[in-house]
Every structure is written in C-alpha cells, then in structure tokens.
Amino acid sequence: MTKKILSWAFIALVLAFVYAPIVVLIIFSFTDATILGQWGGFSLDLFKRLFTVPEMRKMIVNTIVLALLAGVISTVLGTLGAMGIFYAKKGWGKVLQGASNINVINAEIVIAVSLALVSSIFVFNMTYYSLLIGHVAFCTPFVVLSVIPKLKQMDPSLYEAALDLGASPAKALFKVVLPEILPGIVSGFLLALTLSLDDYIITSFTKPAEFDTISTYVYNAVKNTAKSELPAFRALAAVIFLIIVIVVVVLNVRAAGKNKQIAKMEKGKK
Amino acid sequence: MAVSAKKIAAEPVLEEKKSCGLKGVFRRSFLGIPYALFLAMFVIFPLLLIVFYAFTDKNGAFTFGNFIAFFSSGTNISNLLISVGIAFITTAVCLLIAYPVAYILSRFKSARTYIFVLLFVAPMWINFVLRAYALREILNLLGLLGKTNFLNVIIGMVYDFLPFMILPLYTTLIKMDKSLEEASADLGGNGAVTFFKVTLPLSVPGIISGAMMVFLPCMSCYVITDTFGNSKIPLIGKLIETMFGTASDWNMGSAIALIMLVIMFVTMLCTGGFKNETTARGNAL
Incomplete structure (x- = not known):
C-alpha cells in the first residue's frame, strides 16, 4: 500500500515539474500585466495580440505552412525511399538506409551549417527553398524509419499476386502496397510535422533574413528582452496547448471507440 | 553524385x-x-x-591548421569538456527521474495507463523554444534566472529532454516478459534482487536508446544555454554557430562541426544505440 502511494506521489511530482511552467503561463495569459506573476485584472488582450499584430500573425502562418509543406514533401520522398530501401538488392538497400540514417544521428547544428554552406556557395544567400530543403532533409529519415517496419510486416506475395492478376506495377503499388503501409506513412507524416514545427537550429541557419517561424521569433524576442511581445507568448503557449489537448482527446475518443483490446495491443507493439 | x-x-x-x-x-x-x-x-x-x-585554410590550401588551432586552445578544450559534462549530467538526471516513472507506468494494471504516458509526452508537442521560454519565466519568478546559470541550464535541459528518456524506457519495460520476474520471485529472489538481477539488465536497451536521445542533442543544444545560462555556458554547438555567424570563419567552424560529427558517430558505434532511435520520437504519436 505504501508502495502504491509512493508511486503515485512520485508520478504526481514529476508531472508537476513538467506542467507547472505551462499552467502558470496559461493562467497569466488571461491578464495583460507585462511581468509574469503580476495580475493586472482579467483580460483577453494577449490573445487578441496574437491575431492582430501583423508580425505575430505572419510568423504563426509561416510556421504552419512550412510544416505542412515539409511534412508532405518528406512523407512522399520518405515513403518512396523506404520502398526503394526495402525492395533494392541487399547491398544497395543498406547503402541507401545508411545514408538516410546520417541525419538521424547527426547533430542539428551540423546539418544546419552544412546546408548553409551549400546555399551560400551556390545561391549566395538563403531562400525559402534552402529553408524547405533543410526541413525536408531533417524530417525525411524519420518518415523512412516509420514506413520500413510496415513494409517488413507486409506479406510480400500480395504485390506479386496483384501483378499476376494483371495489375500494372503502379496500380499494384497504389491499390495493394500503399493501403498496407498507410499507418506507417501517417505516423511518419505526423512525426515530420512535429519535427518541423519544433525546429529552431536548422531554421535559423537556412531561413531568409526577413522570414520568421515561431521558434526563431520567440528565440530572438527572448534574447532581446527589450521587445514588447514577450507577454503575448503566454497566449501563444496557451493556444498551442489547447490544440494539443483537443488532438489528444479526439485521438483517445477514437481509440476508445475501437476495441480497447486492439488499442492495448497496439500500444504494446509500439 | x-x-x-x-x-x-x-x-x-x-x-x-x-x-x-x-x-x-x-x-x-x-x-x-x-x-x-x-x-x-x-x-x-x-x-x-x-x-x-x-581541411583547408582561407585560401583553399590543404591544412591541419584548423584542428591544431582548436586543440591547442585551452578555452576550446574546456568548452568541449563542459559540453560533454552538461550532456552527461543531464542524461544521468533524466535517467534517475525517467526510470522510476517508466517503471511505475509499466506496472499500472489499468487500461487507462496510456493517458498517463500521453501526459508525460504531450509537452513535447509544444514548440521547443516556447517551452523553454515558459520554464525561463518560472525561474525568473523564483528569482533564479541569472544567478545559478549552471543549475538553470541543467534544469532547462532536463525539462526539455525528459520525455525522450521516458518513452524508450517505457516501451522496453512494457514489452518485457513479466514471467521472468515471477520466476525470479518463485526462486526466492526478493524485490531488490529481482529488480537488479532481472528487470534492470533486461531494460538496458531502453536505457541506451534513451540515453542517446538525450546525450547527443544536449551537446549542441545552445538554445537552452542561451535561454537559461545567460549565454554564459559555452557549448560546442554554440561555438559552431559563432564561427558560421558573427565570426564568419567557415574553415574553423567546419573543423569543429567535423569534430562534433566524429564524437556523435563514435558514441553511436560504441553503444550500438541506434536501433531503437525512433522509439523516442517516432512512437510518441
């Protein structure tokens, strides 16, 4: 019994550490006092600023558009890459897989400066393309890693059966292989999305000068504390957290709708 | 090509x-x-x-000069050691917090355990810089900011990397064959013996992949040192950034990046910790 209480206490303590900053930030997003900890009366002003200050709106939209673009491109490229790796002759598959894994191990800063080097030598400055390429280079290996296990699980004779029954290779891939590996593709896409949304280092090196994402905008603002938008970040954190909560709840409700046993098994598999 | x-x-x-x-x-x-x-x-x-x-100088001539310059500078060596030290301490603290959490969660009998797992992972989806900002505000509120730079950096690192440690540990522990523990108990092993002789050794793969997920990014994560350490704690990643940024010495910057790359790959080869790489990031979803 004491063991159980201690366990719960420990879990609660760690959760408190994890959530205290977020909760405090959310509470103080409902007041417009500049300094955190001071309560200047209830106000939704900080939330309004997110949508009315043009700079803020721009960087939020930039972040989302970039993440979606990078997510889609890396998913397509990564899925094709995963199939290439899986179906290639052993040696070449290994070479491609190894090359793909480089950026998984590599430090973000090294990826960032190496791409910045290429851009500044051949293009002379950073463009939206260098930024997008940076994100795709960073995200795609993770898509590959989430698709390959699904290819391994798949029954290899399905594709051949489709060919024998007269399907063209393209048709067989779209109608037979793709549906089988779809869960891996979807989780790869979501992973690419979160990696892109979260990235700071690669973005800061490959972005054009006047372009900002949430990461670079917040980072620069925190560094030059003279800037006045700092309080608005509390509202930004609150909104992002709300979105996460909604997504998690929706996913859970859907999962609960399915057979609980299946959900449990899948979690075990993961 | x-x-x-x-x-x-x-x-x-x-x-x-x-x-x-x-x-x-x-x-x-x-x-x-x-x-x-x-x-x-x-x-x-x-x-x-x-x-x-x-391996070249400003004029494009072959040279070892960049490496010699790097390794003959005391500040650079100490920066390198500080980076490794911070990464090591962060990894150790994360492990000490994450192992009990993962262990307790993996022993929950309820079908709702995954909600708790999600609770630990969800902050990972808030923008990394924004999350660091949140913690910074709290440290500011507590009056720690600017005073205990080193401690703040460690707190910041642990705060940001903890979920990356919890997930691989949890996945390893939940997959573990529970009958091995029962067998140990049947054969007279008490709780501690079972834990140290059975559970812990079996969870080593999870420990390694979690440690890699924390240790490697820590060394170059200058966002955290800038946010929490008043930019006073130099990381090897920051050094690379300065070389390509304000110092604009691409040759030196590349040399340090190469040293960093070598450290990463050697660490990977030594631990073989790559296999479960995706368990931390990939299966958060």
Missing part, C-alpha cells in the same frame, strides 16, 4: 523481373531513386563540403 542511384537501379533483381514479365523494366527499387538523389545532393555533398572546409 548520381552514381549511387544509378548503380542501385542497375542491379538486376531476378525474381522481380520474372514476375514483372512483360510489364517492362520497372523495378520497385527504382522508387528509391528520388530519395537517393536528394540524399546525395543535400546530405552527403554538404557533409563533404564540411570536410573540405575543415
């Missing part, structure tokens, strides 16, 4: 050829060509460029 892709394509795959029959020369391994080209252009080539710059 395209050589590798061409060669991949050139390899005949006999079985497939048979089954394709008259369907032409299409082979499924061709699908990897776009990615192979992309990797060659935007991963391999940039890294080769780093190697080139690291």
